[in-house]
Amino acid sequence: MLTLSSDFGSQYPAAMKGVILQHSDARVTDVTHSLPRQDIRAGAFWCRELLTQFPPAVHVIVVDPGVGTDRAALVVQAGSHILVGPDNGILRPVARKLTSTDEPKQYYRLTVESRASTTFHGRDVFAPAAVTIHERGLDRLVSTPFLTPVDTASLTSLRLPGYQDNVNEYTGSVIAIDNFGNVITSIPGTAVDAARISVNGQSVPFVQAFAAVEPGSALVTTGSHGYLECDVNQGRGECYFDLSTGDMVSIRTDTE
C-alpha cells in the first residue's frame, strides 16, 4: 500500500496518484491533502498521529516550501514503514513514532533527476520514488545511486513542542488546530486532575466529553491524541481562547 499526505488541497494530489497508478496496481490511500499550508510542524504532527493508525506502507509526505531549492529529498525506513518526502524536518517526528525501539531506522538521500520540475516534486520526485520503492523493494534500491544512506546529523531536525511542569502550572504550546477549531496543545491529558482549570488565565471546566457543557460553551478535554485540547462545544475553540498554532499555553489547576 502507498499513502499520500500533503498540503496540496484540491487538484494537485491527483497528479501524484496518476503517476503512481501508471506503474502499480497497488492500493493508494489519501491520508489528507489539507495539511496546513507549508506548516512543517503542524504537518509533522498530523502525519505522526494519522500514519500510526495505518498498516505498513510507503507513505508520501509533502509539505515543501523549499521545493526547487537545494533541500534534499529523503527516503526513511522507519520500522516496517517507509517515508518519502523533503528534508525539511517533517519526516523526523513521524519516523520516530513509527519505529519501535527494536526496529531499524535509516535515512536515505534520494537522487532528484534534473528533468524534474522546480515547483512540483510531489509529482516529479516523491510519487515516482514511492512507487519505484513499492514495486521493487527498498533493499534492491539502497545499493544504487538512487538512494544514498545519510547520517541523521546531516539532516534538518525537527521536534514537536513539549511541555514543562512548573509546580501546579503546565506550560506548553499549540501544536495544531483541527478543522473544528479545536486547539490541540502539547500538554498531555494526564497533567490535569481537576474539575476546572485556567488556560492562560481563563477558567473553564475540564470535562470528558464536549457535550458535558452547553453548546457554545468552552471546555478543556483530553483529546483523541492524548493532549489537552481547548475547545468549544459545537463551536470554535481557536476563537474563544484566541489561540493560534505555536502560541504558548499555560494550564493551572483551579482550586476554589
Added chain:
Amino acid sequence: MLTLSSDFGSQYPAAMKGVILQHSDARVTDVTHSLPRQDIRAGAFWCRELLTQFPPAVHVIVVDPGVGTDRAALVVQAGSHILVGPDNGILRPVARKLTSTDEPKQYYRLTVESRASTTFHGRDVFAPAAVTIHERGLDRLVSTPFLTPVDTASLTSLRLPGYQDNVNEYTGSVIAIDNFGNVITSIPGTAVDAARISVNGQSVPFVQAFAAVEPGSALVTTGSHGYLECDVNQGRGECYFDLSTGDMVSIRTDTE
C-alpha cells in the same frame, strides 16, 4: 465493502481508514466527510440519499455531538446493508430507506470498550466495530456480548421533515443546503404543476433545468432527490431566498 460518512472534514477520516486497513484488505470508500457539522438531521438526509446509491456494505456514519456521554453505540442490519454509528437518530431514516419491506431490520447495541477515547469514537469504536463485522460477519457476532439486540422503542428516534398540502399551498421545511447553495426542501417535486410559483411569497419560475433561467436568476426545480429545490442558476439559492436548514417553506402556485 465498507463506507465512511462523517462531519470530520479534513484530517480525522484517515484515522478511521487506517484502523480499518490494519485489519482488512476490503475496499473502503469515502462517501462524504463534509456532512454539516453536528447536524444530525442533515446528516441523516445526505446519508439516506447517498447510501441508497451503493451496493450492500458496512456503512460507518458518524455525526456525533454526544460522543463521550452515555449515548449508546449502534449497529443496524438494514436489509443487505449494515450501519454502524451513534444512537442519536442519524441511523434511523437511513435504515428505513435501505430496508425493503420484505427484508429484516434489526438494531443492536454495540459494547463500547472502556479504553476508547471520549472524543473520537469514529476511530476507537465505530471503525473497529465495522471492520470486525465486515471480516467476521454479523451473524457470528450477534450472539456475543459485543452486540445486544435492542428494541427500536428504546432508541433515539428521528424522522426527516415531511410536508402538508393545504389546498393550493404546500408547507414543508428546508432539509439541507448543498455546497452549491441549493436549498433542498421537504416538498416533493410532484406537488407543483405550474410555470411560476411563490416561495414564501417570492414569485419565481418553476423550471426543469438550471439553465432555463439566466445565470444569477432564481428558480425552483425538482432536484435530483425528488424534492423541490430553491436555487439560483450559477449562484446561491440560500442567499437569494434567505433560507437555512430547518426553516419553514411555503409553496403556492401562481395563477396570473
Added chain:
Amino acid sequence: MLTLSSDFGSQYPAAMKGVILQHSDARVTDVTHSLPRQDIRAGAFWCRELLTQFPPAVHVIVVDPGVGTDRAALVVQAGSHILVGPDNGILRPVARKLTSTDEPKQYYRLTVESRASTTFHGRDVFAPAAVTIHERGLDRLVSTPFLTPVDTASLTSLRLPGYQDNVNEYTGSVIAIDNFGNVITSIPGTAVDAARISVNGQSVPFVQAFAAVEPGSALVTTGSHGYLECDVNQGRGECYFDLSTGDMVSIRTDTE
C-alpha cells in the same frame, strides 16, 4: 479503471461512485471534485493536466451548467482513454491531449434515457454510461443505439487560450488559479530568459523556486504545467497581481 472529475464539491460525488460500484468491482479514482464551479474552460485545463498523468481509463468529467437542457451527452475514444461527459466543450482539449497523433479519436453521442433527472446527469447519465462502457467494452456498444458516432464539426468547440509573441512582449491570459492562489497563465515558461520581468507593468523576479524570494514576496516562475505562473511565496498571487481567470496577461522582459 474509472476516474471521476467534477465541480460537485462534497456530497454529490459519492452518488456517482455508488452507481458505479453497483455494477463493477473496478477501481474508481477521484481525480478532483473541486473544479471551479461551472467554469468549463478551467475544468478543461485541470482535466487535461491531471488526466495525462493517468494510465488508460474511463474518465467521467462533469462540469455541466447546461444539465437538463438539450445539450448532448458525449463519449470520446481518445487513444487508449475514454472520456464521458457533456457536450459543452470540456472534453475537447482533454481528448486532444490524451490522443497521440497515430491513435484514433472518435466522438459518440450518448443516448440520455428519459427517466434521468434534469439536474444530476453525473449520477443518472454519465456514471451509468461509464460503468457500462467499462464492463462491456466500447467496441460492443458503438454499434447500438446507446452510442452514435458524431462529427466533431457538430459539437461544441473549445480551445484553451494561447499566447502571442509581440517582440519582447508576450501576451496571453489566465487559464486557471490553483488553490494556493497561484495564477497560471497561458504563456509558456520557455518565453522568458531574464532575471526580472514585468507582469502587466509590475516588475517581479523570474525565479526557479518559490523560496528564491522571501515569504510574502511576489515572483514569476515556470509552473509544473510548463506555463508562467504569477505567484507569491507562501501567499496568494491572485491577490498580489489582482488577476482572475480569463484576464489578459502581458509579460515583458526587464532589461535594466
